[in-house]
Amino acid sequence: MALVVLSVVEQRLDAVRAVLAGATVVAVGVSRSTLHRWIGRYLAGNVAGLADRSHRPLSCSHQAATQVEVLVAELRRKHPRWGSKRIRMQLLRSPVSGLVVPSERTINRILLRHGLALPRPRKRPRESFVRFERPGPMQLWQVDIVGGLWLVNAATGELREAKIVTGVDDHSRYCVMAKVVERATSRAVCVAFAEALARFGVPEEVQSDNGKQFTDRFGKGGEVMFDRICRKNGIKHRLTDPFSPNQNGKVERFHGTLRPDFLDQAEPFESVALAQAALDVWVADYNQDRPHQALDPTLPVTPAERFTPIPEEQRQLVELWLPPALETVPTPLASMAATIEPATTEWSGGPVEFDQVVPPSGNMSMAGRQFWLGPARAGLTVRFWASTEVIHLSIGGARVKSVASHLTVADLRNLVAGGAANAGPPPIPSLTPGEAVEVDRVISPGGTFTLGGQVLVGAAILAGRQVGIRVEPSTLLLFDLQTRTLLRTRPNPLPAEKILRLRGARPAGPPPRPAQEPVRVQRLADHTGVVSVCGQRVGLGRAYARRTLTILVSDTTLAIELGDGDSHVFRRTTIVPAITIKARSPRTVTTVS
Numbered sequence: 171m172a173l174v175v176l177s178v179v180e181q182r183l184d185a186v187r188a189v190l191a192g193a194t195v196v197a198v199g200v201s202r203s204t205l206h207r208w209i210g211r212y213l214a215g216n217v218a219g220l221a222d223r224s225h226r227p228l229s230c231s232h233q234a235a236t237q238v239e240v241l242v243a244e245l246r247r248k249h250p251r252w253g254s255k256r257i258r259m260q261l262l263r264s265p266v267s268g269l270v271v272p273s274e275r276t277i278n279r280i281l282l283r284h285g286l287a288l289p290r291p292r293k294r295p296r297e298s299f300v301r302f303e304r305p306g307p308m309q310l311w312q313v314d315i316v317g318g319l320w321l322v323n324a325a326t327g328e329l330r331e332a333k334i335v336t337g338v339d340d341h342s343r344y345c346v347m348a349k350v351v352e353r354a355t356s357r358a359v360c361v362a363f364a365e366a367l368a369r370f371g372v373p374e375e376v377q378s379d380n381g382k383q384f385t386d387r388f389g390k391g392g393e394v395m396f397d398r399i400c401r402k403n404g405i406k407h408r409l410t411d412p413f414s415p416n417q418n419g420k421v422e423r424f425h426g427t428l429r430p431d432f433l434d435q436a437e438p439f440e441s442v443a444l445a446q447a448a449l450d451v452w453v454a455d456y457n458q459d460r461p462h463q464a465l466d467p468t469l470p471v472t473p474a475e476r477f478t479p480i481p482e483e484q485r486q487l488v489e490l491w492l493p494p495a496l497e498t499v500p501t502p503l504a505s506m507a508a509t510i511e512p513a514t515t516e517w518s519g520g521p522v523e524f525d526q527v528v529p530p531s532g533n534m535s536m537a538g539r540q541f542w543l544g545p546a547r548a549g550l551t552v553r554f555w556a557s558t559e560v561i562h563l564s565i566g567g568a569r570v571k572s573v574a575s576h577l578t579v580a581d582l583r584n585l586v587a588g589g590a591a592n593a594g595p596p597p598i599p600s601l602t603p604g605e606a607v608e609v610d611r612v613i614s615p616g617g618t619f620t621l622g623g624q625v626l627v628g629a630a631i632l633a634g635r636q637v638g639i640r641v642e643p644s645t646l647l648l649f650d651l652q653t654r655t656l657l658r659t660r661p662n663p664l665p666a667e668k669i670l671r672l673r674g675a676r677p678a679g680p681p682p683r684p685a686q687e688p689v690r691v692q693r694l695a696d697h698t699g700v701v702s703v704c705g706q707r708v709g710l711g712r713a714y715a716r717r718t719l720t721i722l723v724s725d726t727t728l729a730i731e732l733g734d735g736d737s738h739v740f741r742r743t744t745i746v747p748a749i750t751i752k753a754r755s756p757r758t759v760t761t762v763s
Contacts, residue, residue: 178222179220179221186208208220234276234280235270237269238280239284241261242257243281243286256463259463262470263461305341307342307478308339308370308371308374309374310377311338311339311373311377313336314336314379314421314422315333315381316336316425319331320438322438329438333351333354334449335348335351339473340420342477344457345424346369347362347363348449349365350442350445350449356382356383356394359383363399364492370479371479372404372480372490375406376406376408377408384397385397392545393546395549399491399492399493402491428452431452432452457477458474459472493549493550494549494551517583518592519579520557520593521555521557522586523592523593523594524554524590524591525552527551528543528551532544532545532547532548537581538576541573543570550566552565552570553597555597558578558579558582561573561575561577562597569597572598572674574673598676606640606643607677608640608676608678608679609638609639609641609672609673610636611637612635613628613629613633613634613635615634616633617629617631619637621641621664624663626660626663627660628648629657632658636651638651645660645662647659649682654683656685657682688724690723691703691721691723692720692753693719693721694716695718695719696715697712697715698712699711703721706743708730708740723748726742727740
């Protein structure tokens with residue numbers, strides 16, 4: 171006999187029919203309350219009434235109101251990038267009377283229920299991220315450069331990409347800098363940075379990546395203009411590790427909002443001014459009206475509510491330092507006539523003069539020749555005085571350098587056509603035969619220097635140092651350029667006719683004087699503990715044998731430092747000058763096996 175499987179509805183129908191036919195409840199094997207409920211549903215709805223029904227309660231006291239669900243759905247459709255946290259912040263910021271603001275989880279369930287969000291896998295736990303934040307505003311700015319803004323030529327329709335120099339305060343997420351520039355050059359970045367400093371004051375620290383506009387860390391290791399502005403104003407410049415944008419995460423997160431909310435929606439602009447005006451409106455809304463979720467997860471807080479600039483009275487105490495000419499670098503021909511009025515007369519055929527602004531690299535170019543002034547002078551105006559014999563460069567009336575000219579008459583005529591004017595007297599007087607002159611030279615690693623085509627010996631201790639050389643008819647005096655302290659004296663092998671043709675020669679100043687303080691030298695004691703300095707032998711004992719000792723040589727005494735703060739002073743008995751500064755290295759004896 172085959173088994174017949176009855177469904178749940180059929181089993182309930184059999185039980186109801188048995189009871190209605192006169193059977194007892196006990197014989198059916200179902201509880202009395204359940205059986206009576208089945209009978210009621212059968213009499214009301216026939217067999218269909220015996221099917222399973224939902225166990226969902228008819229009402230829920232803590233369920234979100236229908237008006238709340240409608241409001242949440244409308245906000246999501248109007249702002250597709252808003253999540254549950256952002257929607258809750260907006261509801262708290264603009265409450266509706268009579269409605270209770272739901273939690274983030276409730277809003278998320280509403281979005282899922284209406285198909286306005288898709289369930290996503292859980293990310294890393296929030297506690298696993300290492301976060302940092304300065305305790306107050308104006309303590310750290312994070313700066314960067316972002317692209318994605320397009321400019322259009324109204325005549326040709328050609329598109330070109332512009333850049334935005336951005337800066338965010340670490341504590342408040344306040345956007346302190348958002349400037350549109352056509353090219354993100356070092357000068358354009360520094361102009362934007364200078365405007366932010368003038369508007370809000372000087373922060374304690376600035377953090378950036380390793381872009382060439384901010385640092386020369388991976389270049390020649392020099393100081394760029396951005397570094398110099400930070401150093402002159404007492405700002406500590408922090409750099410992120412290479413390929414680590416997360417260390418500059420707050421400004422990168424600002425870009426994550428700027429791109430979809432502004433850059434992706436904006437049409438190409440016809441000018442930088444129009445783009446800047448539109449960007450300023452968006453930044454004002456970001457700072458003043460848009461609550462930032464990272465500031466307070468429970469209450470809507472805008473960046474402006476947590477940001478406080480440096481008070482004006484404090485900014486007046488210390489003047490903001492900026493380069494003298496922090497503006498867009500002019501073209502070479504335009505920069506020649508930047509501060510010189512156009513010539514009203516024709517070229518006289520003599521020397522000419524013009525001005526140029528030192529670029530951020532510190533390397534200037536004129537008529538096919540480069541003139542190195544260094545990044546430290548970036549932004550300064552240099553006056554060129556040029557002839558076919560010599561070129562003088564001066565800043566603020568002070569001569570910086572003079573070099574032999576490579577210019578021809580045709581070159582001078584081209585410079586006049588580009589805006590140069592007839593020159594006045596040279597910045598230094600002419601040289602007189604028989605009188606002393608001065609030149610500047612750099613001592614080579616071997617302690618030598620070149621003068622008049624000859625390689626002369628200077629001093630090994632001066633290697634790599636730029637010194638001044640006073641050239642007298644029979645003597646060369648090497649001196650320090652800052653203090654005019656006499657460093658070395660050498661015989662002059664040059665004839666009189668060569669002295670006047672030396673590169674960079676200028677009339678000599680006052681004669682250099684020897685230093686008044688003692689000369690510090692080193693000597694190696696022999697096996698008996700005797701040292702020899704300035705032709706004088708001093709015995710110290712065998713305890714100091716083969717030791718290198720430091721000796722302070724003055725006009726009357728020899729002070730020998732013995733270590734541990736102890737020193738012995740001996741009366742000097744010779745007048746021989748201290749020529750050798752460092753002690754001779756001990757000889758290495760080859761081991762004989």
